[in-house]
Amino acid sequence: MQTAKLLANLKDSLAEQWTLAVFASYPEKSLPFLKTQRDPFTNPVASMIREAAGTLFEAIAGEDLDVEKVKTSLERFVKIRAVQEFTPSQAVGVIYLLKPLLRKELLPSMGSDLAGYLEMESRVDTLALLAFDMYMTDKERVAEIRVTEIRNQYAQLKRWAQHLNAQAPLGEFAGCGQS
Amino acid sequence: MAKLPTPQMLMASRPELPKESWLDIKPEFAPGSYCYPEKKETMELLHMPNPHDWDPSAEDWNLPENWEQILCDAFEERLQKHRSLKLFMDICVRCGACADKCHFFLGTNDPKNMPVLRAELLRSLYRRDHTMLGKLLGKKVGARDWDKSVVKELFYYAYQCTECRRCSLFCPYGIDTAEITAIVRELMHEVGLGTHWIMDPVKNCSFTGNHLGIKPHSFKEIVEMLADDCETVTGIRPKTPFNEKGHEILFITPSGDVFADPGIYTFMGYLLLFHELDLDYTFSTYASEGGNFGSFTSFNMAKKLNAKMYAEAERLGVKWILGGECGHMWRVVNQYMETYNGPTPPNMTIPKSPITGTVFKNAAATKMVHITEFTADLIRHGKIKLDPSRNDHIITTFHDSCNPARAMGLLEEPRYILKHVCNHFVEMPENTIREQTFCCGAGSGLNTEEIMELRMRSGMPRGNALRYVQQKYGVNHMACCCAIDRATLPPLANYWAPGVNVSGIHELVANALVMKGEAKRTMDLRQEDLPNVDADEAEAEEGR
Numbered sequence: 001m002q003t004a005k006l007l008a009n010l011k012d013s014l015a016e017q018w019t020l021a022v023f024a025s026y027p028e029k030s031l032p033f034l035k036t037q038r039d040p041f042t043n044p045v046a047s048m049i050r051e052a053a054g055t056l057f058e059a060i061a062g063e064d065l066d067v068e069k070v071k072t073s074l075e076r077f078v079k080i081r082a083v084q085e086f087t088p089s090q091a092v093g094v095i096y097l098l099k100p101l102l103r104k105e106l107l108p109s110m111g112s113d114l115a116g117y118l119e120m121e122s123r124v125d126t127l128a129l130l131a132f133d134m135y136m137t138d139k140e141r142v143a144e145i146r147v148t149e150i151r152n153q154y155a156q157l158k159r160w161a162q163h164l165n166a167q168a169p170l171g172e173f174a175g176c177g178q179s
Numbered sequence: 180m181a182k183l184p185t186p187q188m189l190m191a192s193r194p195e196l197p198k199e200s201w202l203d204i205k206p207e208f209a210p211g212s213y214c215y216p217e218k219k220e221t222m223e224l225l226h227m228p229n230p231h232d233w234d235p236s237a238e239d240w241n242l243p244e245n246w247e248q249i250l251c252d253a254f255e256e257r258l259q260k261h262r263s264l265k266l267f268m269d270i271c272v273r274c275g276a277c278a279d280k281c282h283f284f285l286g287t288n289d290p291k292n293m294p295v296l297r298a299e300l301l302r303s304l305y306r307r308d309h310t311m312l313g314k315l316l317g318k319k320v321g322a323r324d325w326d327k328s329v330v331k332e333l334f335y336y337a338y339q340c341t342e343c344r345r346c347s348l349f350c351p352y353g354i355d356t357a358e359i360t361a362i363v364r365e366l367m368h369e370v371g372l373g374t375h376w377i378m379d380p381v382k383n384c385s386f387t388g389n390h391l392g393i394k395p396h397s398f399k400e401i402v403e404m405l406a407d408d409c410e411t412v413t414g415i416r417p418k419t420p421f422n423e424k425g426h427e428i429l430f431i432t433p434s435g436d437v438f439a440d441p442g443i444y445t446f447m448g449y450l451l452l453f454h455e456l457d458l459d460y461t462f463s464t465y466a467s468e469g470g471n472f473g474s475f476t477s478f479n480m481a482k483k484l485n486a487k488m489y490a491e492a493e494r495l496g497v498k499w500i501l502g503g504e505c506g507h508m509w510r511v512v513n514q515y516m517e518t519y520n521g522p523t524p525p526n527m528t529i530p531k532s533p534i535t536g537t538v539f540k541n542a543a544a545t546k547m548v549h550i551t552e553f554t555a556d557l558i559r560h561g562k563i564k565l566d567p568s569r570n571d572h573i574i575t576t577f578h579d580s581c582n583p584a585r586a587m588g589l590l591e592e593p594r595y596i597l598k599h600v601c602n603h604f605v606e607m608p609e610n611t612i613r614e615q616t617f618c619c620g621a622g623s624g625l626n627t628e629e630i631m632e633l634r635m636r637s638g639m640p641r642g643n644a645l646r647y648v649q650q651k652y653g654v655n656h657m658a659c660c661c662a663i664d665r666a667t668l669p670p671l672a673n674y675w676a677p678g679v680n681v682s683g684i685h686e687l688v689a690n691a692l693v694m695k696g697e698a699k700r701t702m703d704l705r706q707e708d709l710p711n712v713d714a715d716e717a718e719a720e721e722g723r
Binding site: 025026027028029030033034037039040041042043044045076079080083084085087089090093094096097099100138141142145146148149150152153154155156157159160163 | 186187189190204209212279284285286287288289290296391393397400401404405437443608610631632633635636639640644646647666669670673675
């Protein structure tokens with residue numbers, strides 16, 4: 001409980017620090033834009049990162065959140081990271097950037113409650129694992145989309161070819177392959 | 180002693196302050212970030228300059244020996260020819276109004292995808308040779324020299340722009356970044372650099388008619404197969420007139436809608452509507468591709484492919500052309516066609532709807548009417564009977580396709596139709612629709628599967644807005660009036676808002692259309708059961 005109380009006070013500041021750390025994974029010239037605009041449609045990437053930041057800290061504090069709710073809140077964030085030009089560790093590993101923040105800002109004030117701190121830090125691992133599963137689902141979906149698109153592009157051609165085969169009398173193909 | 184990197188080291192993708200300026204940070208040609216190159220044979224066949232084999236991921240692109248001279252001359256020539264280009268090079272004050280309006284920038288966060296900086300890639304070269312200050316002071320005033328990495332960079336970013344023109348909307352000077360991109364693509368073609376997904380359809384449209392190069396008789400057979408499907412659904416087999424002389428109207432639509440799911444259902448919608456109206460029209464197999472892949476290549480190629488429309492209108496002796504749901508076809512028609520290939524053949528007259536008598540004065544110059552203008556007019560005059568309750572299982576939104584919205588101002592007609600054929604219509608957020616619409620992320624020849632991740636990030640602003648209305652209002656359908664959208668939005672929706680279906684407008688029109696003598700509808704054009712219809716009851720009714 002002590003963790004939750006301490007974290008409640010620091011939540012906004014930590015969420016902002018983590019958001020800035022994630023922003024730093026984008027090119028320096030794009031930072032001013034990411035930082036300033038707040039509209040979710042004008043600046044969607046920043047909006048996705050901020051949405052994720054809020055949920056991450058609620059989850060770390062041990063608030064009453066089920067896995068599905070956490071996943072829903074992280075979904076847009078993981079989806080965009082999964083299709084941007086990042087390695088897998090860069091894409092979802094940024095969740096681990098919470099640890100140095102927690103160690104710097106929270107650990108000193110937790111006194112002797114090391115077990116409480118470690119329990120909280122383990123929740124970061126849980127979140128990273130959840131995000132990694134979501135990341136893989138997204139990657140697999142992109143692969144599946146690619147296959148479906150190729151299939152759909154020529155869907156009618158294939159149907160037409162099958163239609164022709166069905167119509168052709170057997171004898172017409174009997175000589176195929178013979179000289 | 181070797182040490183493992185810290186997590187922070189693994190995750191940091193760049194130093195706090197990069198040493199190089201933004202202009203010197205070069206793109207990496209990683210698989211998935213570029214379209215496949217076109218084959219040398221195709222380029223030769225089309226008489227494109229300097230055809231050669233090359234690989235975008237290779238260090239050496241086998242450019243012709245005098246590549247720099249070719250590019251400088253070609254640029255000079257275009258500056259002379261297009262006054263607009265010279266103006267666009269000179270007048271930008273780098274205010275940044277366009278910077279955050281590009282879906283590629285929003286999705287990639289790559290600064291070179293800010294329209295202002297993407298244009299700066301060319302503008303810096305312009306300064307060196309065409310401005311006094313650039314000639315005297317060079318780099319100090321933002322001029323730079325051509326080198327092979329600059330060519331690569333231009334290619335990379337010219338194919339990370341869908342020429343959607345959202346940025347132009349916000350530019351206080353009205354700079355048309357799409358035209359800058361078009362010029363850069365032209366320059367790339369001068370040294371033999373083109374992409375397969377664009378040039379192969381150019382070849383096919385050029386020689387055969389449709390974008391896949393299917394021969395006329397086969398093309399007709401596929402259309403007849405779709406007419407058979409119409410009969411399965413409605414009990415009525417619509418006519419499929421091809422290359423017939425003496426009709427009033429020539430109908431031209433993207434050939435993608437004949438081959439690809441879900442575009443075929445929009446095509447079936449046209450067949451059924453025209454049959455119900457007993458419209459005096461014909462298709463052409465040669466002008467069977469409304470989309471103009473040439474417009475993604477060069478102005479000359481766009482002109483060449485566009486010429487087929489009037490050539491066929493003249494040969495078949497029609498009075499006017501009705502155009503289907505397509506995107507860039509309408510930019511070409513509305514903004515370039517008259518200059519390219521006008522005036523219209525003498526047999527053509529100002530379009531007049533044979534059903535309502537409405538004269539489409541807006542199409543006086545081109546003699547081409549957009550199908551949504553035509554259908555909205557039919558509905559306005561009560562000339563077709565509609566049962567929107569057949570689409571009651573659908574809560575639809577509308578994606579304004581970039582070109583009809585921004586290049587011809589077609590904003591109301593599609594909505595008017597949708598509201599008459601569907602009972603549930605929801606708009607996406609205001610700053611993502613109408614003139615401000617976000618691109619599907621893969622227009623202008625980028626809807627190829629090798630860059631799927633890129634498409635998912637560049638289409639994210641659209642996907643994000645769709646996801647919002649899906650979650651907030653239960654939207655399960657997105658209508659659009661562009662064949663490229665019908666190809667690109669299903670994957671995008673599948674990624675960002677799974678569960679949302681995509682269709683053209685006329686698929687929904689035909690689903691709601693009550694036809695004379697039709698069988699009771701138990702399924703929609705996709706042959707999926709209509710909810711709330713009892714199939715047995717329908718059969719019994721038919722038997723009576």
